[in-house]
Amino acid sequence: MPRAENYTAIAEAFKKLGWSWWDTSYVTDGGPDAVASIFGANVLLKIIDESDFVKPTKQERDFFHDWSGPIYVISSVEQGESFDRAARGKLCN
Secondary structure, eight states: OOOOTTHHHHHHHHHHTTOEEEEOTTTOSSSOSEEEEETTEEEEEEEOOTTOOOOOOHHHHHHHHHOOSOEEEEOSHHHHHHHHHHHHHHHOO
């Protein structure tokens, strides 16, 4: 499955905010598109185009069902920045 068109902009925004970023979009079909880390906490991210809220693929549904931890869906740079503020609030307090 191809990466979302906004993937690079979102990745760069996270990196600029101090997150480590590992592109996993090529690793598996249906799994997370990235693993991001800050302050020793790792998060799985699914990156989607803001205007492309389509039905998840079977592989995505299977992964989300089988994975026991959280997977965060990010659809814009602004949403990524909001996620960063919330994560810092939880991790720094």
